[in-house]
Amino acid sequence: MKAIIKYISSIFKALKSLFRGMAVTGHYISHPKEIITQQYPENRETLKMFDMFRGEVVLTHNERNEHRCTGCSACEVACPNGSIEIISKRIEMPDGKKKKVIDKFVYHLSMCTFCNLCILSCPTDAIKMSQDFEHAVFDRSQLTKVLNKTGSKLMEGVR
Amino acid sequence: MAETHINTISGKPLESQEYLINMGPQHPSTHGVLRLLLTLDGEIIHKVEPHLGYIHRSIEKMCEKDSYTQIVHLTDRMDYLSSHMNNEAVSLAVEQGLELEMPERVKVIRTIISELTRLSSHQLWWGVFGMDLGAITTFLYGFRDREMIIDIFEETCGARLTMNYNVPGGLMFDIHPNFQKRTKAFVAHFKQKLPEYDQLLTGNVIFELRTKGVGILSKEDAISYGVTGPSGRASGFSNDVRKHNPYSAYSQVEFKEALSEEGDSYARYKVRIQEMWESLSIIEQLIDNIPEGDYKAKTKAVIKLPKGEYYQKVETARGEFGVYIISEGGKSPYRLKFRSPGFSNLSALDHMAKGAKIGDLVVIMSTLDLVIPDIDR
Ligand code: SF4
Ligand code: SF4
Numbered sequence: 001m002k003a004i005i006k007y008i009s010s011i012f013k014a015l016k017s018l019f020r021g022m023a024v025t026g027h028y029i030s031h032p033k034e035i036i037t038q039q040y041p042e043n044r045e046t047l048k049m050f051d052m053f054r055g056e057v058v059l060t061h062n063e064r065n066e067h068r069c070t071g072c073s074a075c076e077v078a079c080p081n082g083s084i085e086i087i088s089k090r091i092e093m094p095d096g097k098k099k100k101v102i103d104k105f106v107y108h109l110s111m112c113t114f115c116n117l118c119i120l121s122c123p124t125d126a127i128k129m130s131q132d133f134e135h136a137v138f139d140r141s142q143l144t145k146v147l148n149k150t151g152s153k154l155m156e157g158v159r
Numbered sequence: 160m161a162e163t164h165i166n167t168i169s170g171k172p173l174e175s176q177e178y179l180i181n182m183g184p185q186h187p188s189t190h191g192v193l194r195l196l197l198t199l200d201g202e203i204i205h206k207v208e209p210h211l212g213y214i215h216r217s218i219e220k221m222c223e224k225d226s227y228t229q230i231v232h233l234t235d236r237m238d239y240l241s242s243h244m245n246n247e248a249v250s251l252a253v254e255q256g257l258e259l260e261m262p263e264r265v266k267v268i269r270t271i272i273s274e275l276t277r278l279s280s281h282q283l284w285w286g287v288f289g290m291d292l293g294a295i296t297t298f299l300y301g302f303r304d305r306e307m308i309i310d311i312f313e314e315t316c317g318a319r320l321t322m323n324y325n326v327p328g329g330l331m332f333d334i335h336p337n338f339q340k341r342t343k344a345f346v347a348h349f350k351q352k353l354p355e356y357d358q359l360l361t362g363n364v365i366f367e368l369r370t371k372g373v374g375i376l377s378k379e380d381a382i383s384y385g386v387t388g389p390s391g392r393a394s395g396f397s398n399d400v401r402k403h404n405p406y407s408a409y410s411q412v413e414f415k416e417a418l419s420e421e422g423d424s425y426a427r428y429k430v431r432i433q434e435m436w437e438s439l440s441i442i443e444q445l446i447d448n449i450p451e452g453d454y455k456a457k458t459k460a461v462i463k464l465p466k467g468e469y470y471q472k473v474e475t476a477r478g479e480f481g482v483y484i485i486s487e488g489g490k491s492p493y494r495l496k497f498r499s500p501g502f503s504n505l506s507a508l509d510h511m512a513k514g515a516k517i518g519d520l521v522v523i524m525s526t527l528d529l530v531i532p533d534i535d536r
Contacts, residue, residue, distance in 0.1 A: 013364070014364035017362045017363050017364045017367075018363065018364065018365075020358050020362060020363075021296075021358060021359045021360070021363055023358070024355050024358050024359050025296060036303060036306070049313075050310075050313050050314045050317070052313070052314060052315065052316065052317035052332075052335070053313055053317050054317040054318050078228075078229075080225055080229035080232060080233070113232060113235075113236075113321070114317075114318060114321070115229075115232035115321075115323045116317065116318075116323060116331065117228060117229065117232070120331070129317060
């Protein structure tokens with residue numbers, strides 16, 4: 001007899017425990033304001049990442065198409081996995097002196113681990129992280145980028 | 160062990176025998192590429208042999224060519240759910256070699272973020288554990304609360320998971336002005352939501368039947384297999400590095416080490432829930448008292464460790480994580496060895512799963528909270 005009572009009460013206890021869980025779910029059905037789901041990509045316009053977000057490395061250019069990179073290769077050395085390649089060239093200055101400037105700032109997004117070490121190592125603050133996170137492309141070669149824009153040159157006064 | 164059955168037509172005895180089956184490497188409940196070779200008799204497990212190597216990246220070898228600043232980011236990719244603590248271990252080991260004393264501010268911030276990381280890891284574990292048992296709901300609840308923590312990280316250091324926020328000598332940046340506000344908002348939020356976790360899972364009859372008495376690990380076995388972290392503490396093995404060898408600001412805070420005696424899957428579950436409460440309390444004690452000062456001690460641009468051997472252990476969300484550096488005086492280590500908690504915890508799986516059913520194996524694995532890249536590095 002005792003065993004039967006124990007058995008039946010355990011069934012009720014079990015049922016109660018199930019409803020306890022269901023109550024939580026029920027609470028959220030009746031309180032849609034507490035739901036935090038975002039609709040991506042519908043909210044693309046309003047979705048803003050934090051300023052610190054490490055999206056990808058970019059070389060900042062000002063409105064006169066000038067950048068701050070002197071081609072010192074400190075970022076290339078700091079990078080743990082060779083995602084950055086600085087290809088420099090020598091150009092002749094108007095006063096006849098030769099000067100080393102960057103020819104290509106090659107950045108392999110596919111290898112980058114977003115560790116931020118390159119940004120920290122740059123003595124002239126030429127590079128920064130952009131907040132762009134939609135990196136998907138159809139071909140891997142598109143992930144190798146040349147960061148300096150065509151025709152860009154070194155900003156006055158940066159050395 | 161193998162029972163004999165009678166063939167009803169011929170009347171001759173039929174021999175049943177053990178058979179082998181692969182679980183993984185792409186099994187959803189292994190949470191990564193872990194391959195288990197099971198020796199079964201019917202549904203009863205006789206032996207579990209983990210086969211590793213599917214996600215081996217030779218991180219230790221890579222460390223031998225990287226500078227000490229670069230090594231830190233590799234540890235993100237081991238136990239990615241405890242990335243901050245892993246980073247901290249390397250940073251502390253290097254600082255130990257340089258005999259650098261960290262500013263108080265660094266210690267406190269490191270501790271707060273470590274506890275936030277532990278919380279986020281346990282939240283994810285809780286959600287996934289429910290899912291392994293067939294309850295998808297928990298997954299969504301776990302991720303809802305975890306997202307708030309991830310937002311705090313993202314705002315302060317720019318990364319969500321692979322943080323690389325510790326550098327040898329301090330922190331990469333100072334905390335964001337919103338950090339304290341957000342963390343407090345999270346603590347207040349999560350204190351209300353954590354009882355919901357109990358309501359959804361802890362008392363649930365199906366959950367209790369599937370976890371209680373499943374995968375029992377005795378204290379002696381936990382010690383001999385080196386099972387640390389919440390999994391070891393559930394067996395009564397007091398091994399909290401934060402308590403026994405306090406680092407950063409853990410000596411300044413009061414918290415209880417969550418312990419249990421039973422050693423079954425349910426105990427491991429309860430210990431983690433208890434740890435979440437403790438982490439909340441640690442954060443509350445520190446968040447209002449972040450000292451002013453530098454977020455970084457002065458270090459040379461190229462860090463060279465003096466010749467010698469350095470060991471530092473920290474408590475990650477999975478247990479004791481150790482970094483052992485042998486330096487010859489150069490700018491990268493001669494040899495670096497990681498003691499990862501997941502590897503030792505996995506080694507006890509065979510012992511725990513012997514005699515259990517396949518369905519129980521999923522529960523046992525889930526309560527060990529294995530992260531495969533941590534095991535196979
Ligand atoms: S973020 Fe790290 S991995 Fe990426 S380019 Fe910079 S240094 Fe290299
Ligand atoms: S980006 Fe900065 S560190 Fe890299 S080459 Fe240019 S100036 Fe040097």
